[in-house]
Amino acid sequence: MDKKKNHTSSKEKQSSHNHMNHNHEENKESDSLHDSHEGHEDHGSHGGLHEHHHHGSFKEIFLKSLPFGIIIMLLSPMMGVTLPFQFSFPYSDILVSILATILIIYGGKPFYMGAIDEFKKKVPGMMALVTLGIGVSYFYSLYAVVGGYLTGEHIMDFFFEFASLLLIMLLGHWIEMKAVGEAGDAQKALAELMPKDADLVLEDDSIESRPVSQLKVGDIIRVQAGENIPADGVIQRGQSRVNESLLTGESKPIEKNTGDKVIGGSTNNEGVLYVEVQETGDKSFISQVQTLISQAQDQPSRAENLANKVASWLFYIAIAAAVIAFTVWLFLTDVQTAVLFTVTTLVIACPHALGLAIPLVTARSTSLGASRGLLVKDREALELATKADVMILDKTGTLTTGEFKVLNAETVSEIYSTNEILALMAGIEGGSSHPIAQSIVGYAENEGVKPINFDSIDVVSGAGVEGEANGHRYELISQKAFGQNIEFDVPKGATVSYLVEKGKAIGAVALGDELKSTSRELMNVLKSQGIKPIMATGDNEKAAKGVAEELGIEYRANQSPQDKYDLVESLKNEGKTVIMVGDGVNDAPSLALADVGVAIGAGTQVALDSADVILTQSDPGDIESFIELANKTTRKMRQNLIWGAGYNFIAIPIAAGILAPIGITLAPAIGAVLMSVSTVIVAINAMTLKLKN
Ligand SMILES: Nc1ncnc2c1ncn2[C@@H]1O[C@H](COP(=O)(O)OP(=O)(O)OP(=O)(O)O)[C@@H](O)[C@H]1O
Ligand SMILES: [Cu+]
Ligand SMILES: [Mg+2]
Known part of the structure; x- marks a missing residue:
């Protein structure tokens, strides 16, 4: 055995779910996993780009800023032209200046506070750009009004542009955040499954309410119909049908009787259950799953690193474009026109779409996967699975039921x-x-x-x-x-x-042993995807041959754990991308070595620890779903990246006025609309990630 193999056993123990096995019926996506939330406080999982959302809610700030903005827009002409609904009166421009000052201090707060955060971290980004855009239009307008009074000459101000820009920025980010929230937050959904209190049954059979955090192994708790079960345990008394769909993907309620295991977070549909607590806190199934999800989300994938890097360059690109636009337009026209083009350029370059392109898809994909019992520990597995050439499958427990x-x-x-x-x-x-x-x-x-x-x-x-x-x-x-x-x-x-x-x-x-009912279908799917299935089993030649012939696939019999490992290694050496699927201790080394290790079903602890992906049910059909998830996730990421980068590539020059010769120019507010739309498109694209059936 070589070094790599030892690595397996030293892997951290992350999960101990010997109760992960549930008979599989039909999966249904559960929409309640994707609860929407409008706040911006809990999006930390999407990385640094979201820091600015900690500065209050865009919704609230937008609604409170709206009256100020409307009055400013009614009182000040647009680009020097008075529109039919606008009016002014003597010194109304002074009133406008005061209102605008209030507006920039209050309504601009999320942006300039965000910009300060960015500068503190030495990564100026979108909030810095937006702040610059808003700031330039405000200070120039203030200068125009004050300068006008001092010199007695009329100088055109941009308070209309300033107010509309700020309002649309606030509205846009509110809508964006809503869309972002809807893309799914598996962590939060799981956390909400756990009740806060449990009914503890005392020695004298009386009931006392206890915080779940204080439950101990061996405690007896009462769970009434309709309640969520507060801890993992074994039923002492009572019977019911329990819904575990959010935990395992199994959509049908499962019959549970005395002696059966129940998972904390699942819903007791019918009778009263008395449950003896077996695992609580960090050891419980649900928190194991949470740990897995957060581990997966904390590792930025290659695509995400790329996106973040490009997003950080955008600040400098936008500043450069804005400076060029200002100089050229100042030279060609006047300072007012130059200022407007500069502001639009700064605003339109907000790299929100690019920054969210990958995290949104990841969040959606993780929660979609988790709702089907597909737990992706290593996100790179999704990218690698799309390139797979070979899938090595273990026989016993994977292709066959293992119910000997x-x-x-x-x-x-x-x-x-x-x-x-x-x-x-x-x-x-x-x-x-x-x-x-x-x-x-x-x-x-x-x-x-x-x-x-x-x-x-x-x-x-x-x-x-x-x-x-x-x-x-x-x-x-x-x-x-x-x-x-x-x-x-x-x-x-x-x-x-x-x-x-x-x-x-x-x-x-x-x-x-018998073949699982979905094994044959999986083979067809693999073949149609260009993935070659090979069965590698520790079982004898005759047993292996029987199964392989039934499935019409290649096989290797009498494989020791080392043989399986060597098989994966030799295929990898041939340059093939290898997926290994297994459930047993004998599969662990090869699961760890394979490009994508998939532990299936009840499995053993070592197998779960060595794998990149865990399928909570023992159904080969889920391997199919995993491949589908991998393909669709990767495709959505690619689309979002192309869109996010392409948007800036096209929008910045147009904002800077490159199409002015053919009559196309953009007002700052239009720039703000486009920036928000581009982000919403990315969010919608992520949200429409779905699996069939
Ligand atoms: N607990 C056990 N009791 C009896 N025989 C065993 C036991 N564990 C392994 N064996 C024997 O060793 C063989 C190889 O076991 P191994 O776990 O490597 O593979 P397997 O489970 O049969 O097949 P697969 O590799 O497809 O899961 C088995 O077929 C069986 O004959
Ligand atoms: Cu933005
Ligand atoms: Mg096995």
């Missing part, structure tokens, strides 16, 4: 009876999380055989289990690990393991 039926279990020794063999097998399997283990334990129970107590049990990944009981060492291992064939009735396509003592087989068990 014991077809045949018997002794192959003269000393032990079949029941003794079964008792040993069931005992040793107590220490394994392999799907085979459960089936053997269940089978023994059905046969009325009591498992033998083992003193120590070790799992040999990819081979089986070994352990000690009554001073004897036993192994329950694959045919391959044992290395010999034993005379034993093996049904076609079965998985075979031997119980071995002192190098001699004493028992044998044959197990059968």
Whole structure:
């Protein structure tokens, strides 16, 4: 084993969801995940571009600024021309100057405070541009009025332009933020699922309300119909149907009875449940998912870094364009015209669209994914998945149900009876999380055989289990690990393991497994996408061949964890982009190595930790949805980037007056409208990211 592989085990433990497995029916998108919020306080997740939104709500400031702006616009002519609805009276321009001063101090606050933040961070950006635009139009107009009185000459002011610009900037950013909020905030939606208080059942059966944060493992809580379950736990009493759709994507309520696990944050639809708390706080399923999401959102993707870099250049590009526009227009015409072109140029260059292009798509994609049970830990996985050439799939638990039926279990020794063999097998399997283990334990129970107590049990990944009981060492291992064939009735396509003592087989068990219903469809989808499926399994040649033939795909049998790892490595060395899908401990090294590691279903902890993507349900159909999500997310990002950058590329020269010779010029307020529209378009494009069915 080389270095890379060890890396797997050292990965931080991020999630422990042994209860992630839920039968899959049909997924429906849940709109309640995307609650809208108009505030601007909680958009920190979109990075530095949003700092300015901490300075009050655009909605409130806009509404309060509106009367001032309207009076200014009624009292001052537009570009020196008095419109029909406008009027003036002696010294009305002094009143206008006073109102404008109030307006810039109050209404301009989010912009100049934002600009100050930007300068403090030494990254001047859009707020600096907007502030400059508003400031230039205000100070020039003030100069015009004061200068007019001093010199007795009339100088044209731009208070109309100033007021309309400021109002539209406020309105535009209000609308933008609304659109941004609607693009989805998975974190917040999840946080809202958790109730604040729980009904704790005390010793004397009385009920007391407790904050959820004070719940302890082992507490019994009462959950009434219609309430959300406050913690992960096991049902002690009661039965109900529970809706887990926001957590796992499973849209149908699930029957729950005494002894079943419930997830904190899911909704108790019907009866009263008494639940024993098993996990709270950071260890709960919901906060694990939250951690995953925030980790994913904190890593800027390559596309986002690019967008941010371009957005930061835009400040300098816009300043340069504005200076050029001012100089050229001053030379060609007069100072008033030059000032207007300068202001429009500064305003239109606000790189909002570019700055939000990627974060909006990411937010939408993450919440859409989470609502379907597709948790993307590493965002680069989405970009890489679109380029995939090969998908390596594990068989047991991934393509097949992993719900083994014991077809045949018997002794192959003269000393032990079949029941003794079964008792040993069931005992040793107590220490394994392999799907085979459960089936053997269940089978023994059905046969009325009591498992033998083992003193120590070790799992040999990819081979089986070994352990000690009554001073004897036993192994329950694959045919391959044992290395010999034993005379034993093996049904076609079965998985075979031997119980071995002192190098001699004493028992044998044959197990059968079934294909998952969506496996075949997935193969068709992969082929149509140009992704070559290869099944790599630790199982024996016959069992592997049976499944592979049914699916019509290539396969590798008898693969140890190292073999699977080597397979991924050799494909990567050929320059192929590899997706690995698996659920077991034996898949963990290759999940970590693959370009995109997808852990599917209940899986094991190690698999979940090693993967880039976690599918909470055990449905190959979700692999299809993941690929679809990856393709659509990447496409939307590309569109938004092209739009955001292209908008500035075209808008800045036009604002600077390059088309004036053919009669096209833009007033500052029109520049502000265009800037807002460009951002809203980016937001709408992100919001329309949807998955079929
Ligand atoms: N707990 C166990 N009990 C009995 N046999 C086991 C156990 N774990 C592994 N084996 C044997 O080792 C073989 C390989 O196991 P491994 O976990 O690598 O692959 P698998 O689960 O069969 O297939 P896949 O790689 O497709 O998931 C199994 O087919 C089985 O015969
Ligand atoms: Cu903007
Ligand atoms: Mg497996």
